[in-house]
Amino acid sequence: MILVRKNVPWFTAVLVILAYLGWGRAPSIRGNPEASAQSGRSGRSLVFIVNKVSPVDNLSPQDLRRVFLGERTKWPDGHKITVVMQDQGTEERDAFLHLVCHMNESDYTRYVLQAAFTGAVQGGPRVLSSAAGVVKFVSLVPGAIGYVRSGETDDSVKIIKVDGVSPNAEGYKFGIIKLGKVQH
């Protein structure tokens, strides 16, 4: 008590600063979707994005698997498919591997190496360290496809439906709850 009483100005100052910081951060969270995407706290689903020029609107989970594992190399309009992955260790990557590829990280690594070795896949997936990078990449490359949390996208890319279900709709296969449950 004596300590507290003696240092009341200091505590007060620290509290004021903290309060200020907390106050100041709040609007930026609300006003900047990219920042909220980076924070990792928003978005309950895994969404797949393609370039706006892409004719693809809807894919089945199987299609997604084939695309991401390099079994399909071209889109129906002839554009080369470029897969964009997020860095190892991210929740999205783990959830993606689990839900789409039905693999864990080591399985996937082995698969990629094997595919490269056999020549089944050329170049392999492009790996980007952030969701924002993924979105930008997809927006720049006509044949690109990547995944991010819902809410981390913007107008520069197109979100595709899975089995005809948009991420916001009921019955979307890659909900966040499921995502959280698939953690190892």
Place this chain on the structure above:
Amino acid sequence: MLSGFCGCKEFIQWVKSVGQGRVDRVINMTKRRRFEATLLLIGLIVAGIGGFAIRDLRRATQETWQMHSDMVHALDLITELQYQTQETRRSMLYSLTTTDPNLQVNYAEGSRAADKRVIQLIAGYLNLTPSPLGDVAGKRLLRDWQNYAKTRDDVVALILEGSVKEAVQLDLRAGFPSFDRVRDDVNGIEQIYKRRSENQFAEVKRAFNRSILRLGIILCLSIIFAGVAVGQLEKGQLLEAIQGSEARLREVIESINEGMCVVGRDGLVDLWNRAAEVSLRRRRQDIVGHPLMEVFPDLQESRLAAGITEARQNGTTIVLEDLQLTLEDARHIFVARVFPFEGGTTIFFNDVGERKRAEKVQAATFRAAEAANAASNLEDLFQSTHAIVNDLMPAKNLYVSLYNPESETLSFPYFIDEHDSTPAPRKLKGGLTEYVLRTGNALLAPPKVVEELKEKGQIEDIGTPSVCWLGVPLKKGDDSVGVLAVQSYTEGVTFGEEEQKILTFVAAQIAMTIERKRAEAELTSALQMKSDFVSFATHQLRTPLAGIKWSLELAAQEENLSEETASFIQDGRDSAQRLIGMVNDLLDVSRLESGKLKLAPKETSLAELTQGVLKDVSHQIEKQGHHLSVSGMEGIPTVLVDPQLFRQVILNMVSNAIKYTPSGGKIDINMGRENSLVRWAITDTGIGIPKANQAHLFEKFYRAENVYKIETEGTGLGLHLVKMIVDKSGGRIWCESEENKGSTFQFTLPLSGGNG
């Protein structure tokens, strides 16, 4: 001041100097004003030039600034455009240099952002109306850029896909050429803009040159205007100065109290001043522009016409005195001074009538004073005074009235009147005479004043009433002893202040004379009484003295007298002798003074007289031990004097020399001729006469202070008698003396006619 001009040369000099001074002053002032005006105009010019210059420069500056800002803007745009186009390409190429997709994405993103800015810039250019880039060039640039951007997007996509080889191939095939086109477009725009700027600059330069030219023209015009303005100003100033000078000159001319007339070469009168109007009785408008001789026909006959001609010919100043000119009222006397000059002749007329009159008055008053002095009796005085007064004023009727305070009567010792006869002495009444006597003041009484006084009860009518009466009191001290009055019965003949002044002066003279006559009469009678008494007394004294003297002579001749008795008798004889001498002296003086002693002049030789005297006094000289010397006796001319009296003169002087010279002194008698005079002098080495006493030496009963030490019995009559005799004989006597050294007495006498 002007009246002090006796000559016109001085006057003209003065006028010239006044005028010149004023002109000089004005010229100086004009110079100063010119300087000020020049300064002012220069100021105006500078201000005007400054204003125009500022306006033009401002315009030029605005244009230049506009050009500059346009250029800067354009350069900014072009630079930005160049930079951003380069940036898109550079960023794209950077993305080629790495395999990290993160970096590649970043670079690509940068490239795309730059692309967006390029599009914005171009759109900005194209939105401007008119477009600084030129519409065609701008649109081409936009098209080219869109082509390039498309290719670049493809290349970027390929890079990001990892298809580097394809990307490079695509860029080389399409991207690079299209970028080149874009670059060319931008450079083209830069060129266009530079050209435009040059044009704009050239236009500004032209505008600037134009304004310089305009300024030059304005400057020239200003200088011309300034010159003209200064010239006008100067002209105005000079005109004003000349007018001022002329006005002043005119004022001066008008203020001269001498008539001034300028006659031009054509003989017409140019100038006629106010004094001329007054003194010559001609108005200016009647004479200016007319020939002088026509207006004054008299002048044609006079010497003036000849004088003017002469002055013109010789170029000299001519003074014409006593120029007679009959004007409307009377004959006037003028002095004219004629001054020729280039443009004609200046004539100054001076009416000397007034001056002559003043001179006459002065002379008359002097004469009145003289008459007063010379008049032997009052009747003569009154007559001569009347004559003098009559000269000066219409004083036909003049009377003098005297008041006798003892009998309290008024008498009229002099009375000349056209109407009335001399009134008898009367007791004081209420006439004008009594009024003046009572008040003690002069009275100038025209009928109006007389009426007023009558109404007040101050006076009443006595005798015939006059048209004008003027009376002044005769005063003795503060008392009025009489009245001098003049009166006129002629209508229009009146008196004024001047007459009063003259009369007052004459009255003072008369009063003085009356007073003096009275005093003289008293004095004469007193002197007569004294003289009579002395003469009587001396005569009466001489008879018993003779008896005493003779008795003593007889007693001295008696035998067997004791020595003591004999000495008593001798003392008695000496005293009697001295007393007889004194009585004789007194008698002589008294006779001489009363005029009873008549001189009996004869041709007399002073040398003989001197020798005779010296013989008589030789024993005294010896007794005193004096050294006597006589010189100049030879050839001394005779003089016409009374020998008896002159013997006494010489004896007196010799005995004085002996008496007042201590024993063993030197006595020197010298005589001789000096021009028409005979001089006789005696010099001794005696006690002399103090300077202070010398002036009174010849006065009756006067004795010098230092003689009492030597002899106390002198009467002071001797030298008085000597002087009287010498004076009566037409000679002169005087004395030079120095105390304790000696004296010289000498007299001179005129040569008698017989000596030539």
